[in-house]
Amino acid sequence: MPSLSRARCDAVLFCAGLSLAAVGCIPYHSAPLDPRESSAAFVRRDLADSGLTRFLVAHGVASTETTWRPRDLGLVAVFFNPELDESRGALAAARAAEVTAGQRPQPGAGASAEYATSTTAGQSPWTVSLSAGITFEGGGKRGARIARARAVSLAAGLALRATAWRVALDAQQAAVDALGADGDLADAREEDQVLSALLDLVRARYQEGSVSLADLAQVQAERQAAVVARARAERVRTAARSTLAGSLALPVDEVLGFTITEDVRRECVVMDTLDAAQLQALALRRRDDVGAALADYAAAEGDVRLEVARQYLDLDLGPAIIWDQGVLRWALGFALPALRFNHSRGPILEAEGRRTAAAARFEALQQSAIRDAAAARAECSGAGREVAAVDSLALGAADRLRIAEAAYARGETGGTQVEFARLALVRAARAGRTARREMDQAGVRLERALGGWLSGPSPTTADIERSPRSSE
Numbered sequence: 001m002p003s004l005s006r007a008r009c010d011a012v013l014f015c016a017g018l019s020l021a022a023v024g025c026i027p028y029h030s031a032p033l034d035p036r037e038s039s040a041a042f043v044r045r046d047l048a049d050s051g052l053t054r055f056l057v058a059h060g061v062a063s064t065e066t067t068w069r070p071r072d073l074g075l076v077a078v079f080f081n082p083e084l085d086e087s088r089g090a091l092a093a094a095r096a097a098e099v100t101a102g103q104r105p106q107p108g109a110g111a112s113a114e115y116a117t118s119t120t121a122g123q124s125p126w127t128v129s130l131s132a133g134i135t136f137e138g139g140g141k142r143g144a145r146i147a148r149a150r151a152v153s154l155a156a157g158l159a160l161r162a163t164a165w166r167v168a169l170d171a172q173q174a175a176v177d178a179l180g181a182d183g184d185l186a187d188a189r190e191e192d193q194v195l196s197a198l199l200d201l202v203r204a205r206y207q208e209g210s211v212s213l214a215d216l217a218q219v220q221a222e223r224q225a226a227v228v229a230r231a232r233a234e235r236v237r238t239a240a241r242s243t244l245a246g247s248l249a250l251p252v253d254e255v256l257g258f259t260i261t262e263d264v265r266r267e268c269v270v271m272d273t274l275d276a277a278q279l280q281a282l283a284l285r286r287r288d289d290v291g292a293a294l295a296d297y298a299a300a301e302g303d304v305r306l307e308v309a310r311q312y313l314d315l316d317l318g319p320a321i322i323w324d325q326g327v328l329r330w331a332l333g334f335a336l337p338a339l340r341f342n343h344s345r346g347p348i349l350e351a352e353g354r355r356t357a358a359a360a361r362f363e364a365l366q367q368s369a370i371r372d373a374a375a376a377r378a379e380c381s382g383a384g385r386e387v388a389a390v391d392s393l394a395l396g397a398a399d400r401l402r403i404a405e406a407a408y409a410r411g412e413t414g415g416t417q418v419e420f421a422r423l424a425l426v427r428a429a430r431a432g433r434t435a436r437r438e439m440d441q442a443g444v445r446l447e448r449a450l451g452g453w454l455s456g457p458s459p460t461t462a463d464i465e466r467s468p469r470s471s472e
Contacts, residue, residue: 045080046254052079055468059457067259070175070440071456073248077171078164078459079468080249087160088467094149094156101149104142105135105314116325124326131320135337139312148302155295157465162288164464165452171247173444174240179260180437181233181240187430188233192226194426198419199223205416262436267443268380270454276377279450283373287451290369293362300358303351311344372449380446383439390432397421397428 047068056062061072068076078084114127199219206216238256245252271279284290318333404421407413447453 042249043251045250047076047250047258049079051469052076055079055463059459061457066257067261068175069261069263070172070179070444071263071453073175073244073260074168074172075459076250077167077248078463081167081171081247082249083167084160084164084464085467087156087163088465091153091156091160091465094153098146098149098153101145102142105137107135108133119325127322127324129320129322131318134317134319136315136317138314139309141306141309141312141314144302144306144309148299148306151295151298151302155292155299158288158292158295161461161464162292162451164459165288166448167247168459169444169448169452171244172447173441174244174247175260176437176440176444178237178240178244178255179262179440180434181237182260183433183437184430185230185233185237187426187433188226188230191423191426191430192223192230194419194423195219195223195226198416198423201414201416201419205414262440266439267446267454268383268439271377271380271446272384276374279373279377280370282450282454283369284366287369287449289451290362290365293358293365297355297358297362300351300355304348304355307344307347307351310347313339369449372445376442376446376449379442380439383435383442386435387432387439390428390435394425394428394432397425401425 056072056075059075061075110131110133112129112131116125116127119125202211202216202219205211206213241255242252245255248255274282313336316335316337318335320331320333322329322331401418401421401424404413404418408415408418452458
């Protein structure tokens with residue numbers, strides 16, 4: 001068979017029929033994967049990437065290599081996470097399928113030659129024919145294919161956006177957890193130091209006979225528990241950083257050293273400006289997964305429309321010119337390639353069943369979005385009340401510490417009471433940080449329920465549909 005070149009495709013002999021391939025064939029381009037290079041590229045990734053810096057600056061983030069906010073790390077995940085590349089490939093395939101769906105049946109051509117070994121005198125022994133084949137689709141099949149392909153393409157685009165927000169919010173959630181683990185470790189270290197100093201004071205007073213052995217044993221037990229809590233906090237901090245590295249698609253060593261600071265703006269505070277009906281409307285309007293489910297239903301509707309259209313017959317026309325042993329003839333043939341005596345009853349019922357399932361999935365997701373918005377609002381409200389309560393507790397503990405220190409300075413009490421008051425303040429401060437972390441976690445859940453950030457710069461459709469790394 002002749003070779004196919006980029007400029008032209010020569011005639012191809014196929015099943016004894018001669019067909020001419022179209023000029024301008026698309027050449028094949030290989031795209032081999034190099035596992036060693038891809039793994040090496042991953043190991044080389046870091047937060048100092050110049051492309052990442054440009055991406056962050058474009059979204060209002062003054063990038064630093066040492067201090068990051070949870071929302072900034074959400075943008076880092078959008079830049080690096082390979083899940084988006086997979087979804088981008090699915091979107092590209094869906095958009096290409098729109099082109100395929102709009103194509104009309106291509107005409108065909110054929111030629112044949114016959115030689116008669118015995119003929120009448122003066123009669124040509126050759127019979128040559130040239131024929132063409134044209135298919136006319138009936139029942140609006142092309143329109144049904146186009147409508148379905150557009151719905152699938154829309155669903156793929158919305159699914160890509162939903163994936164982008166899930167990736168960003170997963171990274172933000174992991175950053176909040178890592179920030180909380182950092183705070184827990186700092187609290188555990190501080191409590192361990194305070195209990196160590198308290199234990200020295202209580203041990204000295206025991207030797208003086210001022211406290212009982214039971215009092216000393218209680219403080220010793222608390223110190224041992226603090227040592228265990230500190231070791232546990234170190235382990236949890238490392239695990240939280242590893243989880244964050246997975247969310248960011250970065251090597252673990254790259255995320256162990258930098259500092260995470262709290263976001264300036266808390267979404268639970270923003271929520272206070274919206275009532276329940278407004279939050280519900282935002283959830284239904286902004287969540288891309290709800291839109292993707294609705295587009296999936298439109299695609300299922302397109303399946304039904306296409307199967308109904310397939311009940312109608314297609315018509316194949318085959319005009320031909322024949323040179324029959326010296327006599328020129330022409331012929332016109334037609335065919336019905338598929339007679340559907342059952343009117344596609346089975347495929348139509350299958351498509352209707354898939355449409356029913358798609359409708360049920362959409363309704364379930366819509367109801368889930370409404371519930372998620374209401375639950376996140378309730379969590380934010382509860383977290384706000386808890387923060388107010390622990391802040392009051394911390395203020396009281398700080399006042400008691402000042403009173404104890406003043407009494408110690410006047411000689412009215414001993415250092416043991418001061419250390420007990422300091423321990424109470426450390427524990428109150430830890431409760432306050434825990435409450436704020438839970439409020440931040442509730443804020444991320446609120447953003448997840450609403451399909452994205454409520455304020456500040458967000459990734460654009462262009463950022464999501466086209467990898468920001470492709471410009472490098």
